[in-house]
Amino acid sequence: MSPTGSTPRPAADVGVDPEMVGTLVRAQFPELAHLEPGFADDGWDNAIYRLGPDLAVRLPRRAAAHGLLLNEMRWLPFLAPRLPLPVPVPVHRGKPGEGYPYHWVIVPWFSGxxxxxxxxxxxxxxxxxxxxxxxxxxxxxxxxxxxxxxxxxxxxxxxxxxxxxxxxxxxxxxxxxxxxxxxxxxxxxxxxxxxxxxxxxxxxxxxxxxxxxxxxxxxxxxxxxxxxxxxxxxxxxxxxxxxxxxxxxxxxxxxxxxxxxxxxxxxxxxxxxxxxxxxxxxxxxxxxxxxxxxxxxxxxxxxxxxxxxxxxxx
Known part of the structure; x- marks a missing residue:
């Protein structure tokens, strides 16, 4: 019951790899420098890397996703206390740097x-x-x-x-x-x-x-x-x-x-x-x-x- 043809995911306009993620973390959050990032997922809007056992890094992979991440960073801390399920409230807020052009965020890693x-x-x-x-x-x-x-x-x-x-x-x-x-x-x-x-x-x-x-x-x-x-x-x-x-x-x-x-x-x-x-x-x-x-x-x-x-x- 599928439509004919297919819809591709939007192309990324910035390359993200473990080396870049590690460089960003070490530069902006040196207290986390001992944690090695590992690739977890690549979505429509964000690349996701696991950082140690308890954290994840979300980085916009295209310009259109940058503003969306900023909305999350602003509003999730406000909404989370009223919600009955865990949501990815920012733990650390990253800035553009080290050759990466967008804001990015470190959030809890949820099992499941x-x-x-x-x-x-x-x-x-x-x-x-x-x-x-x-x-x-x-x-x-x-x-x-x-x-x-x-x-x-x-x-x-x-x-x-x-x-x-x-x-x-x-x-x-x-x-x-x-x-x-x-x-x-x-x-x-x-x-x-x-x-x-x-x-x-x-x-x-x-x-x-x-x-x-x-x-x-x-x-x-x-x-x-x-x-x-x-x-x-x-x-x-x-x-x-x-x-x-x-x-x-x-x-x-x-x-x-x-x-x-x-x-x-x-x-x-x-x-x-x-x-x-x-x-x-x-x-x-x-x-x-x-x-x-x-x-x-x-x-x-x-x-x-x-x-x-x-x-x-x-």
Whole structure:
């Protein structure tokens, strides 16, 4: 159920390697000079290096990511105390230097693995925990909260991009997905103050531990339920329509997990009428985008699952 073709990751405009990371750490934080950096991951926006057993270094790999990291550095210390899960609050704040042009940050290293690496039926095990996280995060944001041109905005702002992506979807699937998108467009926009949003809370930005010794499979599926250990990558942190965040429930969960997730959020007074219809439309956007990534990308399978969930029985 993947679109034809693929969407490449943005190219880096600065090279980052262990030698550069070590040079930056020794120059700016000599008390950490004894720790050798080791490559951990290379995302859309940041290169990630592990620094000893307890720390990680995040460095923007392209200019567009620099401002996003600055938003995280400013706002995560403010938001973290109210959140029920660990988030990467800066431990040390690095500056441009040693030939590297951007600010960078040292954060805690969280144990666990990407939730994208476990089946959706196992992810159902943390539906309640993710709902509690959003309930704590989705509160009115201050006027100077960061703005994002592609997250938390009215759906009409993304209409051209989504319709273009849907052109790559096989015709038997395209019509139903387009109908869901247009139903979201037809709903009233978010009513009330802009709410704090993670902006990109898909499974690859969640870390999980499988429940050790649980002894029971998730909903009888044969998969032990996973539990969240941390929420990471707040680069798209913004304020706006919470439907943008809630959409990822179709990517994380099976219909059973989605039902629990929605039940846990029932009665949230800051969600306006039509929020869940708009959320499903946002899910179309995310699922088609991710399914269009190369098959080796961890989000490709997340996107194909999202399309199957959206089009399957509920």
């Amino acid at each position: 693995r990407s939730a994208a690496s476990v089946p959706a039926a196992a992810r159902d095990g943390y539906a309640g925990a993710l709902a509690a996280f959003f309930r704590a995060l989705h509160v009115p944001a201050p006027a100077d909260a960061p703005r994002n041109l592609v997250r938390g905005v009215p759906l009409r702002d993304r209409d051209d991009a989504v319709r273009s992506r849907l052109e790559a979807v096989a015709k038997p699937l395209r019509g139903a997905l387009l109908a869901m998108w247009e139903q979201g467009l037809a709903e009233l926009e978010h009513v009330g103050p802009p709410l704090w949003l993670h902006g990109d809370p898909h499974p690859h930005n969640m870390l999980v531990h499988d429940t050790a010794g649980a002894g029971e499979s998730a909903a009888g599926t044969g998969h032990e339920p996973a539990r969240l250990s941390a929420v990471i990558d707040f680069g798209d942190l913004t304020a706006g329509d919470p439907a943008c965040d809630l959409a990822v429930a179709w990517l994380h969960f099976t219909p059973s997990g989605l039902e629990e997730f929605r039940e846990r959020l029932a009665g949230h007074g800051l969600y306006s009428p039509g929020t869940w219809v708009r959320a499903r439309a946002w899910a179309v956007n995310y699922a088609v985008l991710m399914a269009g990534l190369p098959s080796g990308d961890p989000l490709h399978a997340v996107g194909t699952h999202g399309i199957e969930h959206l089009l399957g029985p509920t």
